[in-house]
Amino acid sequence: MVMFEKLAAVIAEQKGMPISAVKEESTLEELGVDSLDAVDILMTLEDVFGIKLDMRRRIRTVKEILEVLTDAGARE
Numbered sequence: 001m002v003m004f005e006k007l008a009a010v011i012a013e014q015k016g017m018p019i020s021a022v023k024e025e026s027t028l029e030e031l032g033v034d035s036l037d038a039v040d041i042l043m044t045l046e047d048v049f050g051i052k053l054d055m056r057r058r059i060r061t062v063k064e065i066l067e068v069l070t071d072a073g074a075r076e
Contacts, residue, residue, distance in 0.1 A: 002076045003070075003076045004024060004062075008022035010045060011033065011062070022062060024066065027060055029060075049072075051069070053068055053072050054068065
C-alpha cells in the first residue's frame with residue numbers, strides 16, 4: 001500500500017467516509033477534519049509509519065500531510 005493510500009485510509013476511518021472521497025488535492029476543511037481530528041490523524045500516522053511528526057506545522061491539505069510524512073522520513 002502506498003503512502004497516499006495509507007493516509008486516505010486513516011482519514012476515511014477517522015471521518016467515517018469512503019476512502020475514495022479523500023483526494024490529494026482535498027483540503028482538510030472539505031473533508032470535515034477539524035483541529036482535533038487533525039491531531040488524531042497525525043498521531044495515528046505516527047504509529048502507522050513509525051515516525052515522529054512535527055505537530056506545530058500548519059496543515060491545510062492532504063498533499064501537505066504527505067509532505068510532512070515525507071519530511072519525517074516515512075516510507076511507503
